[in-house]
Amino acid sequence: MVKFKLGDNMDKVMEIAKRRGFLWPSFEIYEGLSGFYDYGPLGVLLKRKIIEKWREYYTIKEGFYEVETPNVMPKEVLKASGHVDHFNDPMTKCKDCSEIYRADHLIKDETGEDVEGLSNEKLTEIISKKKIRCPKCGGHLSHVWSYNLMFQTLIGPTGKKVGYLRPETAQGIFVLFKRLMRFYRNKLPFGVVQIGKSFRNEISPRQGVIRLREFTQAEAEIFVEPDNKTHPKFHKVADEKLKLFSAEKQLNGEKPEKISLKEAVDENIISSELLAYHLYLTKEFLTDLGIPEEMIRFRQHLPSEMAHYAADCWDAEVYMGEFGWIEVVGIADRTNYDLKSHMESSGEDLRIFVExxxxxxxxxxxxxxxxxxxxxxxxxxxxxxxxxxxxxxxxxxxxxxxxxxxxxxxxxxxxxxxxxxxxxxxxxxxxxxxxxKVLPHVIEPSFGIDRIFYATMIHNFVEDDERTYFDFPTDIAPIPVAVFPLLNKKELINLAIKIKKDLQKEGLIVNYDESGTIGRRYARADEIGIPFAITVDHQSIEDGTVTIRNRSDKKQVRIAINKIPDTIKKLIKGDIKFHELFYHEELLVRD
Amino acid sequence: MVKFKLGDNMDKVMEIAKRRGFLWPSFEIYEGLSGFYDYGPLGVLLKRKIIEKWREYYTIKEGFYEVETPNVMPKEVLKASGHVDHFNDPMTKCKDCSEIYRADHLIKDETGEDVEGLSNEKLTEIISKKKIRCPKCGGHLSHVWSYNLMFQTLIGPTGKKVGYLRPETAQGIFVLFKRLMRFYRNKLPFGVVQIGKSFRNEISPRQGVIRLREFTQAEAEIFVEPDNKTHPKFHKVADEKLKLFSAEKQLNGEKPEKISLKEAVDENIISSELLAYHLYLTKEFLTDLGIPEEMIRFRQHLPSEMAHYAADCWDAEVYMGEFGWIEVVGIADRTNYDLKSHMESSGEDLRIFVExxxxxxxxxxxxxxxxxxxxxxxxxxxxxxxxxxxxxxxxxxxxxxxxxxxxxxxxxxxxxxxxxxxxxxxxxxxxxxxxxKVLPHVIEPSFGIDRIFYATMIHNFVEDDERTYFDFPTDIAPIPVAVFPLLNKKELINLAIKIKKDLQKEGLIVNYDESGTIGRRYARADEIGIPFAITVDHQSIEDGTVTIRNRSDKKQVRIAINKIPDTIKKLIKGDIKFHELFYHEELLVRD
The missing domain is CATH 3.30.720.200 (Signal recognition particle alu RNA binding heterodimer, srp9/1)
Structure with missing residues (x-):
């Protein structure tokens, strides 16, 4: 069993994703629009499970409350945050065919050199020196200029009020800080999260679902005293090891290293306990989705690529075959940059009193x-x-x-x-x-949900001699349970439908399928990663038991019909493992 | 106990909503932006509960799958759907002070006449005849012209690709129809839902959260054979009565009438069984949120106000005091209008084969x-x-x-x-x-979640001699349970924290509060509608029991600590009622 083969598996995953209704390129019947993807029926279910898992970590366990602020923001806010002036990509245009390129990507494609973060002048110079031409027509390229990545719009009928679609959900939280401070009774530290859409008008989005113009973020903004970036539970995770790729190692051409959080903080590789704690939480979250730990690493931003607001920043990267290591989470120390900017621009005192x-x-x-x-x-x-x-x-x-x-x-x-x-x-x-009165600092774990979704798909995909299936963790699988009548007979169908309804009453999405052979039905269920399939057969009518089949190893066990909802719920939650069912004979008996 | 007092209660509700973190006007520190609201921490929790309840109805019980499509749409799609040409409001401008007004609203304000749906020429004529002037400066008003309500933007760097923020989530589903048809194995009927943001660039949004420029919709598109608008469960609800305000009754100046669904369909007041069934489901959903049935009515659109795509349309309206009867849900028969338009514009065959x-x-x-x-x-x-x-x-x-x-x-x-x-x-x-091959017809229940949220707040608000509180249904309350140590003593605090953690393990949001008198803590919990409060006292240390207090009647009962999570979950779900706890003596005993 190979859980992840580089390269060709990824095409198979996308083929299944499209055929079975996980992901579809948007506006297909209108010839598509790059940078936009639709989540199909199964995609929405999987995405919601991922988001629910995230909430479990951040809103339940960490106790951060969630807010929801608008996608459309007035210019003042994004001027203050620096996005109007600094949220740019370098752009160049072919003087002959008018095709437009992102200059740094073009240089990377042509020379292999990573030039992200270099100035427009520098990029123009490289294009000229290396004689880079338009890949489409061979024409000469223009000077490199800055292109703002925000979608602009006008608010109201006057045509004068400029607005933008937010480039990150974080700003909505910063603008709300005064209200939030009061909600938390003016006591630091506290955290606030937002899950929602963000928008970046990419020049030429590539890599399918990896670089989208509209995407879902789950961001936590943790407000702390500037000189107290600790976490009460840090000691519990201090000895855990993560694969860290520090800026120093990158610059020295060295490899990432697995070291303990304690060591990383003590040696100032990670700038604070709090940041280190959230690196660890991120790893835990990603592995809960079924992404293997060895496919995850944490890469520190180089000084040249650091965002305009960040003091220290680590990307959780997941290995994605042909795409290489892809950032799926950014964990940044934003210092007081944002609150300071909004305090200056709005004139509101955003400081908090610390005793x-x-x-x-x-x-x-x-x-x-x-x-x-x-x-x-x-x-x-x-x-x-x-x-x-x-x-x-x-x-x-x-x-x-x-x-x-x-x-x-x-x-x-x-x-x-x-x-x-x-x-x-x-x-x-x-x-x-x-x-x-102090202006709090902010630690921000920012999760790119679409990329995490994609990583969850490819890293749970299994292909063996007989089957292709998604080996999703039971609590992540988009559809947790299937119900099949073994034969197309009325009494079996009626019983199967009753079982389906009992499961639905528990709030579960059930795949009910009566078409084709039982083998084909298992195969269809496996392909979309349904962990448990219940089959109703003649014995079910006689003794009131059914078989539950386990997707991952195809084993089957019989249990009593009235024990189904409770058992399935426990299996999904992981409170009981499938192989343990063989030792629970009481499950065979009706109450 | 008065559950809903017209008028002044609504101000109190908004005062609590702002003070406690349900709703905040957006961008306050930048002097606000009308038509935008933030959901605070408690607001998000309540909104999520409402959406989960909606999913229970439409995705679990009706079995409709959910999709998620982009907020940004290319012009072609909205040109085809008719929104580029028809989604307009009539606008007029003061020739002196340049203030802009929505012409029909202005006329209604000045004359009391409802002129929605009249032509621009007609509106101009009325303004002139009735000598309506600018309410701000008394100046003359311009001719009435059409103003498109969509937010426009540009996609990509060329400056040529026009896009809009979607005015409804429905279009995303129609554009996806070909994929969805295959997902449902080409069999009608089937339903697809989408929950997400929609955007309307209102001229001058008023009425707080009722008329927003960015709002959340939950829409179901039910695709059916054109000549079969039935529902298999219609017979189960046929005798249920709804308060209907048909177009005929409105035009005749008569009052709404309570009649059975069967009668309404037989007498062709509602155009189909399926539409009638969804009116009923809507009423059930709204009453599940604690909105009293007598505050709900269904008003049929007059021919003059029907949207460009609809054949028959009913609004579920909720009575909201000073605002009057407000539409919160629209249930429309959109015929094949949308699929036909997209088929013609895209050239894709969107018909489905019916045997x-x-x-x-x-x-x-x-x-x-x-x-x-x-x-x-x-x-x-x-x-x-x-x-x-x-x-x-x-x-x-x-x-x-x-x-x-x-x-x-x-x-x-x-x-x-x-x-x-x-x-x-x-x-x-x-x-x-x-x-x-037929082009399916579409029945669409479209829910305005923000208005429903607001209706849920005002209709659950209770004010009596002692208290003000939200009497939310137990499964809707934003925070379901509070835990208080009676006194500020370490052993009580430790036990209370342990109980809190046990509840969090079950995925529950817990309000833990140790500050102030127990009376003040109950009052704070009541004010935000927490249905159950657990208090840890000295007896808890001795015999392992705590008190649970019921918000609605302030009664208290003791139960064993290890029975808490299960009992609270059952209370929330409604599997057991609070007063029944008095007869379950086994709950007093530790296992």
């Missing part, structure tokens, strides 16, 4: 903007000026006033204003303070 | 386009011409050729071509045929 262990005696400068003076002078701008002043460090205001002849300059909506000394009252006090 | 009861002997005309002649003459267009000819009625081709001097005209991509007699071979045969 010291014991109060400290400090000299404290307080500033009180005088609304009686600022109000009349600035009118409708006064409120924003007030907000801005209150968010500034009082010490800084005091310094600037004394340095700058009793004036301080502030910027509101790109306009500069001068505030005078007599418009701000400054008080100095010595007092005990209980804590300080 | 006759017994074979019929018929004279049959077959046409065989001669590729040896069509190919060379039309080159790259030949394939499309061939497809077109094959999709046409052979009889029609024969007639046209004889009528039209041996020529037939066909249109491909808006270009006209002439095909000659000698390019088409015509054969006539007499033979038995087993059935015919």
């Amino acid at each position: 010291y262990e014991k109060p400290k005696l400090v000299k404290k400068v307080e500033i009180h903007p005088r609304m009686d003076k600022i109000g009349p002078r600035f009118k409708e701008k006064a409120k924003k000026i007030l907000k801005k002043l209150k968010n500034m460090e009082p010490e800084k205001i005091k310094k600037e006033l004394s340095k700058n002849e009793g004036k301080i300059k502030i910027k509101i909506d790109n306009e500069e204003f001068e505030i005078y000394e007599d418009e701000i009252e400054i008080k100095e006090k010595r007092k005990y303070i209980k804590g300080k | 006759y009861e017994k074979p019929k002997l018929v004279k049959k005309v077959e046409i065989h386009p001669r590729m040896d002649k069509i190919g060379p003459r039309f080159k790259e267009k030949a394939k499309k011409i061939l497809k077109k000819l094959k999709n046409m009625e052979p009889e029609k081709i024969k007639k046209e050729l004889s009528k039209n001097e041996g020529k037939i005209k066909i249109k491909i991509d808006n270009e006209e071509f002439e095909i000659y007699e000698d390019e088409i071979e015509i054969k006539e045969k007499r033979k038995y045929i087993k059935g015919k």
